[in-house]
Amino acid sequence: MSTLTTAGQDGLRSRLPDPLQFFPEVAAIAEVMTKATRNGAIPPATVSLVQLRAGQIVGSTYHTVRQTGLLRKAGATEEQITAVASWRDAPCFTDAERVALELVEAVLTPNPSGERVPDEMYARAAAHYDDKGLWTLIMAIGQICFFIPVALIAKPIPGKAPGQNYSR
Numbered sequence: 001m002s003t004l005t006t007a008g009q010d011g012l013r014s015r016l017p018d019p020l021q022f023f024p025e026v027a028a029i030a031e032v033m034t035k036a037t038r039n040g041a042i043p044p045a046t047v048s049l050v051q052l053r054a055g056q057i058v059g060s061t062y063h064t065v066r067q068t069g070l071l072r073k074a075g076a077t078e079e080q081i082t083a084v085a086s087w088r089d090a091p092c093f094t095d096a097e098r099v100a101l102e103l104v105e106a107v108l109t110p111n112p113s114g115e116r117v118p119d120e121m122y123a124r125a126a127a128h129y130d131d132k133g134l135w136t137l138i139m140a141i142g143q144i145c146f147f148i149p150v151a152l153i154a155k156p157i158p159g160k161a162p163g164q165n166y167s168r
Contacts, residue, residue, distance in 0.1 A: 016154040018166035030162075033143040041136040042129065045074035046097055050104045050137065051144040052084050055151075057108045062151040062165075063144065065158040096128035104141050 019026055037047045048070040055063025071081050083090035087101045103125055106116045125134060150156065156165035 012157045012167075014155050014157055014166045016166070018163070019150065019154065020163075029146075033139065033146065036139045037136060037143055039132070039136060041132040042096075042100070042140075043074070045071060045076045045080075046100050047136075047140045048074055048076070049080070049084060049093075049097055050100050050140050052081070053087070053101050053104050054108055054141065054144040054148070056085050057105065058148050058152065060148060060151040062156050062158045063148070069159075099125045099128050100137055103137060104144075107141050107145075 038044055048067045052064060052067035052071060055061075055067055068081055077092065079090075079092045083092055084101070087093055087098065093101070099121075102121060103117065106121060109116070125137070129137060154166070157167065158165075
């Protein structure tokens, strides 16, 4: 049984210090990416569902903890949060949420037999989202993909607020 919790992590250390001390412009990038994904074209919960699924796929505790918290703030149910990993047969997602989850899986999962996002999948997404909504989904996937290497290599401390999640 793991002794790590989001409440008792005082002994945890990140591998690297806060990148902002080397690259302060990353804060502006993060702010612009967040603004782009929170533009109202799709619900904030959908953004966080997509980003939680991305964190699960790549095995990032930092992202799964962070996105779970954001989902709760966005009003997602505990059933939805716990069912993200098995969304295909979970009854608690809308068709629009399902296609968003399908898209992030397609982008992050190799497909040795063909393209990752075939025309049929794109058509399903386009049936639920207008152009701005599709671009917002793309930006949400891009945003989490930008920060995946940070989480996997630098290992920020899960459950700590940005700016407080690095200590060495």
